[in-house]
Amino acid sequence: MSGGYKQQPGSGSGEVRKDGKRVAGKQSFGPPGSGGSRPEMKPRDLDFIPEMVGGNEKQPAGAHIHDRARTGTTVGKAIPLVDANAKVTGQAWYGDDVRLPNEIIGRIVRSPHHYAKVVSIDTSKAEALPGVIAVATGEDAPNKFGVLPVTKDEHAMAVEKVRHVGDLVACVAAVDEATAREAASLIEVEYEVLDSIHDMKKGLEDVDEPIHWRGKYHVGTTNVQKRVFQEFGDRSMVENPNAMYHGKWKYMGVNHGFTEPHAVVAHWDSNGRLQLYTPQQVPHYAHRALATVLDVPMHQINVIRTFVGGGFGGKSDPFPHEMCAAILSRKAGKPVRITFDREEVFWVNRGRHPSHIEVQMYADEEARISGFDIDALIDGGGFASFGHVTSYYNGVLATAPYELGSFHYTGARVWTNKPASGAMRGHGAVNTRCAVEVGLDDMSEQLGVDPIDLRLANLLPPHSRTISGFRITSNGMRQALQEVRKGSDWDNKFRKLPLGKGIGIGCGFFISGSGLPIHWDPNKFPHATVHIQIDMDGGVTVHTGAADIGQGSTTAVAQVVAEVLALPIEMIHVRSHESDTSPVDLGSYSSRVTFMNANAAIRAALEIKEKLLNAAWDTLGYHPDTLVLNDRRIYYKHDPAIGMSYLEALHKAQEDKGALISSGAYRSPPMGGVHKGAAAGLAPAYSFSAYVAEVEVDVETGMIKCTDVWAAHDCGKALNPLAVEGQIIGSCHMGLGQVLTEQMVYGRTGHLQNANLLDYKIPSVHEMPNVTPIIIESCDPEGPFGAKEAGEGPLLPILPAVVNAVYDAIGIRINDLPLTPDKVWAAIAKRMKVEGIDDPSELPVPRLDFSELQEKLAKRAAEHEIRDKKRQRSEDTNAYVNGVLFGFNPDIPLEDQVEGWKSADKPQPEQLAELGLAGKAWLKQEQRHMGGEN
Amino acid sequence: MVGDEYVSMIPAATSEVWSAEVNGQVREVLAPSNAILLDVLRDKTGCLGVKRGCDMGTCGCCTVMIDGQPRLSCLTMAQDANGSSITTVEGLADGAHLAPIQQCFAEHGGSQCGFCTPGFLVASQALLNTNSNPSDAEIACAIEGNLCRCTGYQQIIESIQAAAAIHRGEAESAQAASDAHPDPHPSGPEEPTMPPGHARGNHVWRLQTAAWKRFGRSPKRR
């Protein structure tokens, strides 16, 4: 290994002396500005400066509000994550890597029963064991908590009942792990076993002992945690459809499968403050919940986010084991570390909901989509978690990117005696999206048109409103579809490949940040706040609560600050680990971090920039508007020789006040309708994606291999193309797991059978297809430099793309994920019986003959393309609401011009009879519950 | 949970002296005779870079090199590694100078959350030590025991290929390697006319590379 490769910053230079020793080196960049050893400045990187402000970067979508803040420093460049060196050297500290002096080890005692009353707990034997320092049970922490304020239903440890196998009952702390495990086994718990339910359909029925009493109101005495009804548009449109799809879908539960098991270290310091180290996506929720459970004010708790070894939604709840560690540590007076076994990771779960989803979709004579009927019953497991929101997302996130005549959704989330389901990458949207996209494929076949053209002719344009009232700003859906069509050579392959080979399309639509912060009113308090501080040395310290879970949020924040201030990214130090120093932030979920935190960071950086320019104005005498910031220098636009270094300007700006400090915040604009649940799915921007997948199906065995994926994702503007591509490919991997191999298998008695990574099948490197990431940049008007999310949306399209490709390959649609070989083979065998053939190689493959509609659609798509371009560049600023495609006037409320147009959040009595499976939850009356909890 | 047949875990097995060369330093520690190598490395020798993802040989996060061979430390008895020479992720760098494989993982997006990264680094370094010109298939076989939930492996393979180029001396540094990135096993013409998606997963980037050769600038690396 010869020298020459890069070094860790601040270390040797890579030069070797004669005696073989390394020469101590300099930073890879010189000291700031003209006073240093490298007074020369790098020329401005015009390729990364937008053309509207004199650079060479093309702006097909027109100017952006942040254009003038661009300096060509980092934005748009593929740079490594700022914490990459910590990760490749093994220095990154994850939950279990926090080692404090005198630490002891905690273990959790878990329920062996699905559902039982805890009659008594005898801890005496455990306490008597030498080496045991503390034991705690539910009595030590009776306060309830939950991630959403409306559904607080968890305790640190079981208070009255255990609700699934693996539910927490007690915990112990001892000098070492062996003693802790031994002590845990010595805790004797007496249970009174109750009738457990495992089938989510049973959750709709009345029972004697619901898993929870739903606060003040309860739907009958069922296990329904949340029921949703949403109806928009004119229902009469779906009568006499030209094409119709009806699909009953079954999805298994999926676990996040992050590589780092949960771990936590709690320590009450000498001032009696709790220091809690935890790999959390949302340290702020944990912070709030800890305060509630421990009865300690929030300012007496410091939540320290360690590096997070993968989150994907699975580390966003406040977890009971975090409370346990804090309780044990308080009792023991020593730091307590609890680390999970992989099995325990499956017991806390919070993965994707197992669900039954039924969709009916209709298209009219012009191949417009006249209606979606969606019914989603989702299995929440033992606790509410994020389920309140998930129940909405399963429906409302299907209202775009297509223009709909009507939309009808009923959803219900039920409690069952399984580990709780929660938020997982693509929260709530994934399963319904798969069903809907497959439905479109099916309808295009009935209509005799190309499924891509069907989509292209039914898209909502940029700057429009969906049927449910979501405000769509930038929209790169059309371009994404066109790119994957071109890239995959779609027109020569679709319905033309031989048996066993297939190609399929799928689209996605996802929120970029949730419009409603869960814990406060967005009109009173911002979504995200970022502080910047610069002291005499010129280094920029950025304080943010954005939780980097590997997606690179720290890098994104550092990048935008570096961009605005035209500083090397090495000079930006992001501090985001501690709640003591970070402004309150909602953390990493709903794909909000880049959008909201980077926006806040830009604001804070602009304030600093203004101070620097004013200082330069004082010295140089040129107005800030004529000054340019570039590579640690500030100079006069027309004569770069007239200028001063960044450090000089900084010191001038600091003359009277010392360190420069600024604060920036982001608040989403007011948006959305007024109906119940209008806030669910509301976001300041939405991402769009389209994938084409190619698969090979072995008709003899039912084995599916996905070989190629063309993945186009509209992320607004790729702040860091390397990271965006990584997110796209990673999403493909995770989605592919759900569609082909991954499932949480519950046995006949309801026991989870594959709580380990051997039986829970995450795709390995051999199952990965060639993924061609294609970045679409629609430049969102409100996004930071135009950026939107790229972390979750790219997961959605891979599922339907694969399912559609399988149909293209063997002519069979399977509505039961994952598509494991046994299911596929069973479907092939059934088809062979129906067709009366013995040899699977004789299976008929679908072929497509275009109907006369095809030409019409292509024409309409071409017209819409022109319309979209105009709207995107704001040449056409007329209002556009869902319904214009059907001939309605966007300037008059639709209720006034269409008879029967409505928007409802409760079913009418006459509708009750025709409700779907989940809709059955509306048959029961809500009743005030007098006894029980709350 | 508690039954008569329960076998107590404590008092633990007797402690014995365990010694091995860990990252070039001879270490002698007292460890229970039935200790697992992963525990000894993490708890006794301070190699917290070795990660525990599953404890049962399914994730690869705990991979270390024992006498040059990649091994899962969670499935290795510490006593079996007694007297051997062990390299963990902490031992890959030369002082403060990152090994090419580390630099390439950072530069090519081979590491997102980074929890799997130590295992991947050690497994791929073991491959590069014996084969500095691996094909994508050979790389896939070398890392098949490692799970990564974040990256989808594609950028990991790119990183390893880039590091291999440095090992072969074809690229001076990761920076240069990423620009030149010669393909040891070309499977298609490297012309921008190539239909997208057919050479290999990373061809988009390759196309761009070809483009910048023409136009004199790299669209990605500056």
Ligand code: FES
């Ligand atoms: S911890 Fe050794 S393979 Fe997972």
Ligand code: FES
């Ligand atoms: S980088 Fe997160 S698991 Fe591989």
